[in-house]
Amino acid sequence: MKKCWVIYNGSLTSDKFRDQAELVKDAAIRAGVAATVKRNYEVQMALSEKLEERPDFVVFLDKDILLATFLKNAGIPVFNDPEVIETCDNKAKQYIQLAKNNIAMPKTIIAPKVYPKFTIEGSGYYEKVIEKLGFPMIIKEGHGSFGMKVYLIETEEDFYVKVDELRGVDYVFQQFIATSRGRDIRVNIVGGEVVAAMHRFSETDFRANITNGGEASVIELTLEQKELAIRAAEAVGAEFAGVDLLFGENEAPLVCEVNAAAHIRNIYNVTGINVADRMISYILRKLG
Template sequence: MHVHGWIIYNGSLPGNKFVDFAEWLQEAALNRKTSAAIYKNSELSIMTGQTDLELINKQNFPDYVLFTDKDIYLARQLEMMGIPVFNSSSAIETSDDKIATYLALIKKKLPIPKTIIHPKIFENGLTDHSIISTAIQQLGFPMVVKEAFGSFGEQVYLIHNEEELIRKVKKLKDKPFVFQEFISSSCGRDIRLHVVGSKVAAGMKRTSSTDFRANVTSGGNMEAYEASNEEKALAIQAAEAIGADFAGVDLLFGPDESPIICEVNSNAHIRNMYDCTNINVADHIIDYILHKIG
């Protein structure tokens, strides 16, 4: 039986890194004598009828969808039409929201930095200053403020004093965010492990001498990294906690070098990992999917 897949990315975003990810996955599928077509999310319009869903401009359903976008509504509609979607809409939704991710991790009793979720406020609402006082008392300075939604290390801020914290909270207004413990032992360094199924396919250590964040996009350096059994097990548990079939899991170095989960990215790009390790994670992802739907 010939297997045919769809690879979906968001065509509205500038730059080529998003289509680049899709093309790596497509090449891996073609190398396995299967076919995979790449679509922008805008090319797959779905009409909701009185009782059913209908693809407007594509008639032949694929055997699977590899969803590299965050268009959760489209992913959910494809699932409702009976198409296997990797990662699932629920995994993408949880991963996209860092607060939801932390709650999923804590539910499984996995280690994360001490975190205080800022209460929801509306656009014209005012922050109760007592929550700021509580955050300072519990977490101290420096402190990390992290928006629930953001990528590539952006929307993450290192705060050094109360005045700076008050300014940042006022600027964020009604955006969801957390106050978080700053893990000083991991300043400017972390680990990215790419989990596929129940194994770690590749790993790299990222370091920065100029930023508390180690993201390569923010100017960090990278080197191949062989994770310990403890680090591998934690990364796999983190991906499983959000229901992801594959994910990039970022680990921090705790005070005693024990791993602490920083983030879980269900749509982690793979070019940097390949450049660093010469391991093509796309091959592992396609092999996993073909086995899963087999």
């Protein structure tokens, strides 16, 4: 019998991370795998020692990239691959990768590195960004989920307050897709195939995230939406992905982001599709 660990971050207090791990664990058990849920800190990264216990594979639902790399280096297959987790964990890095692969997305400018104690205000840099993207504009931090680090900037004054606040942080400036205000699509992909999708909409916020007050319903994807989502997951190398799509002009899809450890509870509740079953069968097929 194969053994698997499902790893989540034990320092997070919200129940949804544990719940996500339990969904994957239950799917593994249904498929005849001896699965256990582990908090990241329950695996000690002692570098010159051999791991006492070794699973046959790990489903990695966290962003503890060092732990994912540690396990991979111990010869254990880790899903998603640690490099993919790292790319997706930083939206700036991810957008560079998406652009390299010609993925349709909003106009995006990666903010230059500014050391926390210094500023480039007065250099003319920010004026050029404003000229190119205009207002309203999106500013998005590299690390952030549930819409919490995505800002709609309406005025020049707010813009300068935000860039000052973000000294020392990776972030991007992005065109605000007004035709997508308060609505987007979440597409869950496993091994290059669309498994489930939902339409998310919010009447109170420009962000459609459910955690942020958005509601969701089932959606039948167009071929264009499907293909773009699959190509976006492929561009960052993600075997499992939750791709967010925006509605551009004439409803043409644009990639908003790719999540490497997308939550699957909401999409299960909305569509009745348990993405975890597909994740496990994909892994078992791959490992042979």
